[in-house]
Amino acid sequence: MITVIIAEDHQALIDGIKLSIEYEDDIQVIGEANDGEMLVELVRKKQPDVVITDIRMPKCDGISATRIIKKEFPQIKVIAFSMFDQGEAVEQMKTAGASGYIMKNSSLKKVLDAIRIVAKNELFFDDAITSKDGETKEEIVLSSREKEILRLIGEGKSSLEISELLFIGKTTVDTHRKNILRKLNIHGKTDLIRFAVERKYDF
Numbered sequence: 001m002i003t004v005i006i007a008e009d010h011q012a013l014i015d016g017i018k019l020s021i022e023y024e025d026d027i028q029v030i031g032e033a034n035d036g037e038m039l040v041e042l043v044r045k046k047q048p049d050v051v052i053t054d055i056r057m058p059k060c061d062g063i064s065a066t067r068i069i070k071k072e073f074p075q076i077k078v079i080a081f082s083m084f085d086q087g088e089a090v091e092q093m094k095t096a097g098a099s100g101y102i103m104k105n106s107s108l109k110k111v112l113d114a115i116r117i118v119a120k121n122e123l124f125f126d127d128a129i130t131s132k133d134g135e136t137k138e139e140i141v142l143s144s145r146e147k148e149i150l151r152l153i154g155e156g157k158s159s160l161e162i163s164e165l166l167f168i169g170k171t172t173v174d175t176h177r178k179n180i181l182r183k184l185n186i187h188g189k190t191d192l193i194r195f196a197v198e199r200k201y202d203f
Contacts (some may be wrong), residue, residue: 001120005031005046007039007053007062008081013104017052020108020162023087027115036060038070050115055082055089063092070097077118090125100124143182149176154196 008014018029031046033039055062066078079100080093099118103126117124123142136152152162163170
């Protein structure tokens with residue numbers, strides 16, 4: 001069972017998501033909050049698997065709340081739930097530690113997909129969001145192995161060193177690197193290393 005807490009200052013949105021989720025056998029909403037401070041306290045008390053949080057909330061915004069949650073409970077996955085699709089907002093949530101970002105006008109299926117995907121320690125970013133340069137991004141879903149390799153790349157490990165650490169072939173590591181480059185739309189070794197070092201995901 002995937003336990004979820006929802007933070008949103010519009011109660012009607014919370015009620016709508018809860019009503020939809022109650023018919024799912026593998027997901028359960030165990031708490032709700034209408035501001036960032038309430039969210040942090042609720043997370044400390046109930047420690048859910050996944051948090052869905054608005055970015056703009058009273059008292060403590062979703063970005064600050066996410067930063068606090070990830071610092072205290074790095075295993076908890078956070079999904080941003082927002083009307084803002086600007087690259088700056090997306091990047092701020094990524095840096096704070098969010099594993100996903102979905103728009104408030106997303107379908108129920110997308111919300112459920114995001115919950116299930118981040119619960120598996122993978123990333124989910126809505127294909128409607130835009131990057132800093134305004135270009136639309138596709139969903140970014142990295143496998144657990146890809147995230148593990150990306151983390152090691154960020155630590156400065158070569159493909160050979162990674163293969164020895166993970167007990168897999170160097171060719172396999174190179175294949176994963178190519179897949180990571182394709183999924184993240186990054187070109188070249190230097191950009192990949194910079195991405196791995198700068199992004200503070202929960203790899």
